[in-house]
Amino acid sequence: MPVSPRLVKTVINLWPPFLGAGIRVKRIAPDWGHIRVALRLGLTNRNYVGVHFGGSLYAMTDPFFMLMLMNRLGRDYIVWDKEGCIDYMKPGRGTVTADFSLDEELLATIRAQTAGGDKCLPQLAVEVKDAEGDVVARVTKTLYVRKKKGR
Template sequence: MGIFKKFSTVNQAAKLKKLLNWYGPYLGAGIKLEYIADDWREVRVAMHMKWYNRNAVGTHFGGSLYAMIDPHYMLMLMKLLGKDYVVWDKAAHIDFIKPGTGTVRATMLITDEQLEEVIEQTSSGHKFLPRFIAEIRDETGELVAKATKTLYVRRRPIHHR
């Protein structure tokens, strides 16, 4: 749980938000975390179009669009499940729907139903590969890209807790 050890006090979400907003790849891509819910169920990010984050045709880099959502589902689920679970990124897929220009935003959510399913599916000690979908939208609300994140989740054996 490396990064979370630094945030073991009240207001963990706000502290992590500040840290990630100074994270080099996010700074370089122009990505900004706008909101992390105190209960770790929602994260909102934005990427503003800048001279330094345009590709050859003047739109957002596809890799930067993916970077907007990359770590968040894993971090959210790690925090929601706690140290009794192993959580890793397993796979990702992104569909580019239309060129992204201007400011683009994404909201990542983990619902009660999704969390309950993860807990239920891992209760026997088996791995579970939940999928989460995040949509990246432009300033008019049009869909720019849709990303699917597959995580690997397993409850730790009792002797490792």
Template sequence: MIKRIQHWFNSPSGLRRILNLYGPYLGAGVRVRYLARDYREAQIEMKLRWYNRNYVGTHFGGSLFSMVDPFYMLLLMNTLGRQYIVWDASAAIDFVKPGRGTVKAHFVVTDAMLEDIRQHTANGDKYLPTYTVNVLDDNNELIAKVSKTLYIRRKA
């Protein structure tokens, strides 16, 4: 049983399952629809439900924010490997329009991002890159824009 649980934490499909059962995500209705085998892409969605809507009947802002919160950190931790420290340092969200129906976010880690990180951390220096992810509705209209600043450093 323990080996199966450890495998879940060490594989993209297992991590996706765990995230989909994670209490805050379960409670907000957040679903990880896709997590690439190489951890370089993720697709997240959230349907509008009675338990994640706000007073005016649209997506609760906290749920919109939480649906995208850890993904750049998780993707980069798994892509860069154990020789790097990766933390969420700060974040900001810009609510563009009310979210109705299903909203989604798509994360991609590119070769250029990885090369940039490796160059900035080669000497053991910390690096604080900021990445942006858009939250879109069913019509691919922008609902919110989230900027995530990460703390990344190569371990000594």
């Protein structure tokens, strides 16, 4: 049985590391094709100079591409985070957001590359933006995807 995006959103929003850091999932599309995450600046996630702590900016982006691919591809696939990189562009102030999207072309490419049992290492990127739409950070994630044996 597929996992409900609404249930996942509720559970993630109550997960202590996200709750304490001020990270909130705002929306998960019913088809898992889009997720919006927000991070408000507060006492628990500001650094020494009063802007968003870099670890919180990365944490707000950490599990979402993996969750999206797991749910879009289904139970016949193994999906893991393999690598992540964050490029800080400017100080984050106020509430910042990240919009994650997956398109059908990417899913088709992954399915084609893994059809024979080979692994696929897609690189996916998301921008963390402030209220004015300026890019605060760019996060690139490399995922490991492989079709389960015998499927």
